[in-house]
Amino acid sequence: MNEVRNILVGMEIGETSAQIAYYDRKGKEPVSVPIKVGTNLYVFPVQLVKMPGRDEWHFGYEAEYFAKERGGIVCPNPVGTAISGQSVVVDGTEMAPDELLAIFIKESLSLLGVPLASTTIGGICVTCGGMTGNLALTVMKALTRIGFKKEVCFVADLEESFYYYCYSMKPEIRARSMGLIRFSGNEASFSRIHESKSGRSFVVTISDAGQCVLPEEKEERDAAFAEAVGSWTNGVPYSGIFITGEGFGTDWAKESVRALSRAAAHVFEGDNLFVKGACWAVCEQLERHAFKNRVYFGPDHIRSDVGIDVIENGQQQFLPLIAAGTSYYLCETECDIILDGRDDLLVTVRFADSAAHRNEKLMLEGLPDRPPRTTRLHLTLTCPSVSECVLTAEDLGFGELFPATHKTYTMKIGLEREEEIG
Amino acid sequence: MIGYRLSRTGLAKNPFPVTHIGIGLWSVEELCYYICTNPALVDSTLLNYSLTRWLAEEFHLTDIALAVERQIRKDAKSADIVLPLLRGTGYLDARELARFTAQLDSMAAGGVAMRLRMKADALLRNRRYGEAISAYEQAASYAQKYSAPFRAALHHNRGVALTRLLSYEEAYRAFREALSLEDTKERRRTCLLAAGLAKPSEKLILEAEAIGADDEMLHEVRSLLDAASSVNVAMPEDPVRELERIRHDYHTEAGV
Numbered sequence: 001m002n003e004v005r006n007i008l009v010g011m012e013i014g015e016t017s018a019q020i021a022y023y024d025r026k027g028k029e030p031v032s033v034p035i036k037v038g039t040n041l042y043v044f045p046v047q048l049v050k051m052p053g054r055d056e057w058h059f060g061y062e063a064e065y066f067a068k069e070r071g072g073i074v075c076p077n078p079v080g081t082a083i084s085g086q087s088v089v090v091d092g093t094e095m096a097p098d099e100l101l102a103i104f105i106k107e108s109l110s111l112l113g114v115p116l117a118s119t120t121i122g123g124i125c126v127t128c129g130g131m132t133g134n135l136a137l138t139v140m141k142a143l144t145r146i147g148f149k150k151e152v153c154f155v156a157d158l159e160e161s162f163y164y165y166c167y168s169m170k171p172e173i174r175a176r177s178m179g180l181i182r183f184s185g186n187e188a189s190f191s192r193i194h195e196s197k198s199g200r201s202f203v204v205t206i207s208d209a210g211q212c213v214l215p216e217e218k219e220e221r222d223a224a225f226a227e228a229v230g231s232w233t234n235g236v237p238y239s240g241i242f243i244t245g246e247g248f249g250t251d252w253a254k255e256s257v258r259a260l261s262r263a264a265a266h267v268f269e270g271d272n273l274f275v276k277g278a279c280w281a282v283c284e285q286l287e288r289h290a291f292k293n294r295v296y297f298g299p300d301h302i303r304s305d306v307g308i309d310v311i312e313n314g315q316q317q318f319l320p321l322i323a324a325g326t327s328y329y330l331c332e333t334e335c336d337i338i339l340d341g342r343d344d345l346l347v348t349v350r351f352a353d354s355a356a357h358r359n360e361k362l363m364l365e366g367l368p369d370r371p372p373r374t375t376r377l378h379l380t381l382t383c384p385s386v387s388e389c390v391l392t393a394e395d396l397g398f399g400e401l402f403p404a405t406h407k408t409y410t411m412k413i414g415l416e417r418e419e420e421i422g
Numbered sequence: 423m424i425g426y427r428l429s430r431t432g433l434a435k436n437p438f439p440v441t442h443i444g445i446g447l448w449s450v451e452e453l454c455y456y457i458c459t460n461p462a463l464v465d466s467t468l469l470n471y472s473l474t475r476w477l478a479e480e481f482h483l484t485d486i487a488l489a490v491e492r493q494i495r496k497d498a499k500s501a502d503i504v505l506p507l508l509r510g511t512g513y514l515d516a517r518e519l520a521r522f523t524a525q526l527d528s529m530a531a532g533g534v535a536m537r538l539r540m541k542a543d544a545l546l547r548n549r550r551y552g553e554a555i556s557a558y559e560q561a562a563s564y565a566q567k568y569s570a571p572f573r574a575a576l577h578h579n580r581g582v583a584l585t586r587l588l589s590y591e592e593a594y595r596a597f598r599e600a601l602s603l604e605d606t607k608e609r610r611r612t613c614l615l616a617a618g619l620a621k622p623s624e625k626l627i628l629e630a631e632a633i634g635a636d637d638e639m640l641h642e643v644r645s646l647l648d649a650a651s652s653v654n655v656a657m658p659e660d661p662v663r664e665l666e667r668i669r670h671d672y673h674t675e676a677g678v
Binding site: 308309310311312313314315316319335336337338339340341342345346371373374376398399400401 | 423424425426427428429430432433437445446447448449451452455456459511512513515516
């Protein structure tokens with residue numbers, strides 16, 4: 001790797017294996033990091049070992065060696081621990097799930113060969129299958145524990161990483177429909193990307209569109225898979241189909257390859273599309289912003305913008321408190337506003353999939369009567385679910401000029417369309 | 423109406439002390455509000471390099487701090503020093519900014535006595551009575567060529583400050599001074615009230631005769647004084663603490 005400063009990193013973590021990719025902007029696309037230079041080995045086991053009595057850790061294949069040969073203590077699986085949310089004891093010390101995961105991630109990032117990971121990495125996205133709110137929050141905590149600022153850390157499930165991967169490809173690859181085939185031994189599943197213009201945005205979703213169980217025998221397997229491809233794609237032209245996972249092989253997939261070629265203009269096979277998608281996610285969120293009005297909606301994504309109209313530097317603008325396309329469990333916003341002649345808080349919910357919006361008003365009853373521009377309100381907004389957010393406003397007064405009451409006002413805001421205005 | 427202004431700069435870790443009114447400012451918005459509502463108190467005790475350092479260190483408003491510093495270095499007038507701050511923070515819109523700078527220019531163009539009076543009035547509004555009294559006295563010393571009503575107002579306001587500091591006898595003399603310069607019904611009434619506070623009650627009739635107050639005014643003032651003396655104030659839960667607070671507030675307001 002030539003670039004040692006400010007690279008963007010993607011990391012795919014599963015319960016059994018992990019891999020890392022980075023993007024240094026000089027290249028055309030992210031590059032997978034081999035666990036040993038000069039090899040094609042990119043995937044390493046999710047294993048962590050601690051040397052007894054010392055702050056010395058080893059991960060991946062190296063962990064196996066230190067456990068067997070050097071008396072290293074095998075730690076509980078860091079990802080499994082993060083999923084369970086339970087603290088564990090390692091070498092007599094209790095460790096929180098984010099603490100253990102942080103060590104695993106930090107040790108893994110040493111594969112990049114950069115001296116101080118948190119200062120030489122401009123942004124990082126961790127992608128996992130089966131992402132939940134708890135897991136996402138644990139990953140974010142682990143990343144900030146390593147030293148990354150919250151603003152440059154991202155978490156995505158595999159589907160979202162796939163979205164970033166697809167839409168970072170050349171235009172001809174995404175000219176028409178795109179699909180993803182995931183193999184897991186004898187099982188294969190098919191997901192399809194949908195894009196529709198709706199309101200202000202192009203909304204992208206990924207839905208499951210079929211699955212099958214394949215026989216072991218090669219010819220039967222080939223025939224079964226070819227038939228499955230035909231029924232999944234069902235005459236719809238695809239510009240790109242991506243295949244990933246263990247179980248696909250060119251040694252048996254003869255008819256299948258022909259079926260894939262009939263179904264799609266481009267077919268790709270590889271095991272690093274999610275980790276590269278994670279890299280693209282960081283690049284898009286922090287720097288490129290090329291997706292513009294395109295927004296991905298997964299099952300946990302908020303489908304509305306929620307914000308208020310404010311004056312900033314003399315200009316009126318819409319201040320989004322939460323943005324459509326954010327996972328609800330990662331939605332937490334805080335800001336301060338100064339009231340200027342109002343005794344209420346007017347919040348607007350803008351639906352990403354239509355031009356409609358809805359206003360919600362929070363009355364600030366009991367607020368002391370102060371001159372205009374002398375009341376500071378601290379606003380906090382969180383989302384307990386994908387369909388609701390909670391806004392809290394706290395009166396902070398105006399310093400020593402007008403003391404704070406610290407009175408708080410709370411309002412629940414539904415994020416789903418009920419009535420349309422405009 | 424939008425009605426909300428975004429505060430990107432938040433609160434300072436360390437406040438900026440405002441010596442004139444004895445408080446600390448914790449945000450850029452508070453600073454701007456203080457400047458806009460107390461233009462007479464905007465002087466070198468506020469507009470100095472400590473302020474620019476505070477802006478740069480607490481809020482990272484380096485550009486604004488440098489622009490203000492440039493004006494301070496040039497020994498510019500107050501309007502020119504505060505302009506980059508008010509404009510850069512967007513606290514005032516263009517029209518409000520034009521109005522405010524015109525107000526500052528007009529103050530600067532006014533005479534010394536006028537500026538001192540405005541400063542004294544601002545100190546009075548902010549309960550800095552001791553400093554207000556000094557400023558009124560200074561203003562009076564420059565005001566010989568000003569109109570009688572203007573000079574009367576200086577003495578009257580000085581009397582108000584003295585009343586707040588419970589110096590009733592001195593307050594009474596200040597109100598008499600105001601009355602001698604401008605004899606109005608309102609000034610007579612004020613003198614009579616002050617006399618009621620400063621002198622024994624049996625002397626009130628003599629006072630009313632001396633200043634030319636009629637029976638109706640005397641009766642009104644007597645009623646007010648009686649009502650004030652019959653107000654029952656509940657004993658605080660912690661009298662010692664309350665007394666300490668009163669004493670502290672008094673010393674602050676007196677500028678001691």
